[in-house]
Amino acid sequence: MVTNLESGGLQNKHIVVDELRDKRSVQELCAYLEISRSGYYAYxxxxxxxxxxxxxxxIRSIYEERDKTVGYRRVQDELYRQYNLKxxxxxxxxxxQELGMQAIIRRKYIHRTSYEAAVSDGRIAENLLQQNFTAEGPNQKWVxxxxxxxxxxxxxxxxxxxxxxxNEIVAYHLSHRNDNSLVxxxxxxxxxxxxxVAGLIVHSDQGYQYTSHAYHDMLPKVGARL
Incomplete structure (x- = not known):
């Protein structure tokens, strides 16, 4: 719908030119509305x-949320994923670059050491499901x-x-923080x-919440396996 000019105002005329410029030339529209082309282009x-x-x-929000570790390609992906912006x-x-943002490269050995610590402590679970995502009764297999x-x-x-x-949801919890307490x-x-739940198998993606000491201490107490 074309902007109503009844309320007057130069900006409204600029908006009309913007809406109709695919159908008429900017020069013609500006002349008809008695405005200058330079004023329109400034708008x-x-x-x-x-x-x-x-x-x-x-962009600043995405950059800060990712602890300043993302480059422009990842920011581009997040703009589309989070805001549907192409x-x-x-x-x-x-x-x-105008914002002075540059991805900070984290030293990879930090993440590798964290994972190896979980392995050495026995906190990386075996894949007990072996891709068999079916169960014969309740509380046998949870994901x-x-x-x-x-x-x-x-x-x-x-x-x-x-x-x-x-495929019933046994339990869920919402939080503004993705941490161990959430899980x-x-x-x-x-x-x-x-x-x-004795003998229950719990399957996860082995994210950091699922390799924590608290998580691994909790499940055996109720007879569950991971």
């Missing part, structure tokens, strides 16, 4: 700058994972446990309702 430039400011805000990678790179959602400008993490016998609280809820 277009200001509008572009405003859009870039909003985009910079989203932005040219060259523009993302330019805006990140669990953490899923991330974005609600407005905030992240929400959902931890859920599913019983492979009937532990989920299993606390599950064990409050599911009493007979």
């Amino acid at each position: 277009v430039k200001r509008k572009g700058n405003d859009r870039d400011e909003h985009l910079k805000h989203k 932005v040219n990678h060259k523009k993302v790179l330019r805006l990140m 669990t994972d953490v899923t991330q959602f974005r609600v407005f400008d905030r992240r929400i993490y959902l931890s859920a446990i599913k019983d492979l016998w009937n 532990l609280e989920t299993f606390t809820k599950a064990f409050e309702t599911q009493k007979d």
Whole structure:
């Protein structure tokens, strides 16, 4: 719908030119509305700058959320995944450079050492399911994972446990933090309702929450395996 000019104002006329420029030339539209082309192009430039400011805000948010470890390609992917924005990678790179953002390279041995520590402590579980995602009865095989959602400008993490016998969600928990407490609280809820879990196999993706000491200490207490 074309912007209403009844309320008057130069900006409204600029908006009309913007809406109709694919159908008529800018020169013709500006002449008809009695405005200058230079004024219209100045409006277009200001509008572009405003859009870039909003985009910079989203880029800054992604950069900070990822602890400043993401480059422009990853930021481009996150802009689409989180905000459904398709932005040219060259523009993302330019805006990140204007903001003084550069990916910080983490030394890989930190992550490798953390994983090796979990292995040496026996906190990396065997794959007991062996790709057999079926069960003959309840509380024989559970699978669990953490899923991330974005609600407005905030992240929400959902931890859920599913019983492979009937694909029922046994328990779930929501949090603004993806940490060990999120997973532990989920299993606390599950064990409050599911009493007979002796011999239960719990399968996860071996993320850091599932290799913690607290997680590995909790399951054997109720007779579950991981």
